[in-house]
Amino acid sequence: MQDNGIQLLNIPMGPGSQDEGEMVLDYMKMPSEMNTYDIPVLPESDAVQSCPQAVAVMEQLQDLLAKYTQGEATQSMVLDAMPDADLDMLNQILGEGEVSAVINGEQPVRIQETVMAGVWRLRSFNTQGDVIAETLEVADVPACVREAAFRTQRILNVDPDNMPQGVLNAPSVLVEIAEASEAFDGSVPEAPHVINLSLLPFSPEDHNHLAESVGAGAVTILSRGYGNCRITSTEVNGLWRVQYFNSTDQLILDTLEITDIPAVACAAKEDLEDSAERLKEIREVLV
Template sequence: MRDISINIVNVPVGPGSQSEGDMVLDYMKMPSEMSTYDMPSFPEESELERCPQAMGILADIQLMLAQINDNGQGSVLTVTGLPDADLNLLNQILGEGEVSVLIDGEHPVRIQETVMAGIWRLRSFDKQGNVLSEAIEVAEIPECVREHAFATTVNLAERIAGLPEGLLNAPSVLVEIAETSAQYKQAPDMASHVINLSLLPFSPEDHYSLTTTTGTGCVTILSRGYGNCRITSTQVDGLWRVQYYNSTDHLILDTLEIVAIPAVACAAPEDLADSAIRLEEIRDALM
């Protein structure tokens, strides 16, 4: 079967602002073009006949899409133990889309959006890298991303009190983060609060203090839907580091966003409606 694992590493984000425009992204190579939808290549009729479970799962996904488009309710379908032939066929039909996710931890989870937005492939692993479970989830973003994004948190007030002297804007930004994070904890559905670091004079010491003070969470998201974007959770409730890169992997926009999940990572309602149409077209062509 094709390996759909996500080859990314959850590491602390480094500095990056307008004063450091020559800094390059050196931890992975991102694609230089936006992904576009292509109708998947269809298998031979004989292969379809050998994979009745895969065809049944496609029908289940169609119902899951109808449900979320009707009432916003996401759902998960376990495919652990599915025969390799059926799993290969599903991978061929569903393909790989714009968003990839890594959830670090004792049992890492790798998530890949399919070519149809809002349909996600999930795989969890043990410490030795063996697959523990596989699933397909239809949702704006898989629920496990929300559950693990801020699984570990730090005492931000204590860390702010211990900041070194001589910093430029990091202390005031951290105070703003602390106040807004407290609001987020009271109202998790609040509108996104964005701090544009690229517009602020930040020294390397400011960036280092900001990163070490807020910590690095266990969720890393890569999105190609709006350019090359890396989104990393922190250890402060609701706080994400959202960074955009150009085609040569130079950081062009560095922001902090306080919200449940940044919108750039989520499938929009219109995307989910479109995915239902696309999947129906694919199933019609296969029958």
């Protein structure tokens, strides 16, 4: 299969670190300019008519948006058999939205939200880096994100009397995380338990010990909808690290959330309704 889909962000995985002198987290480079919504440059109607499978997918996508109800099973379709020209046309029409993600593992998955919030392009790869599956999915967040986020888990065993040198405040945070994680029930939507690390006197040793204790999960999400936001799963059930950066890549808000999926990564009900209306307008112009 040819690798001709939407270009997706290759986001590095793993916990961050801090240098005691500079106090700058060693994370991937964030976008350095303000991101705003740009209307995709739509193709000419005649060109669209020459790609009947792309037209059929847009019609089916309209049906999926109408059927989907937030909180229920995602709606999806497989794009593997689409001719290259039709797939290119579909990608041009759908464009790229504000949220992208990568799921690390033996068969990595790269995910890109389209300009229609709640409509996602997913591409799965084998160990050689070849595309093995292309999917279009309608959901608040793709199902595979929830499935993969905490597929490897660890139990926090906090011993405040046996901490590495320089660790001061991490033990109390780890105790709070352990209690909140144990009480977390992902089957019941509830308000997230949030710990704001930006308000705590955390030393570099505290940050390093926290990162080592909770581990790095399989999912990393980058959202540009509320500033530049990096969201990473951990190996502690329900625990996400949610970090906001300014335009110069400086960390301005560092939080931990015990929740199903952080809200900043999800398409809201109103977003999905708007996407259905936007797709209808696009189809009226092109088809």
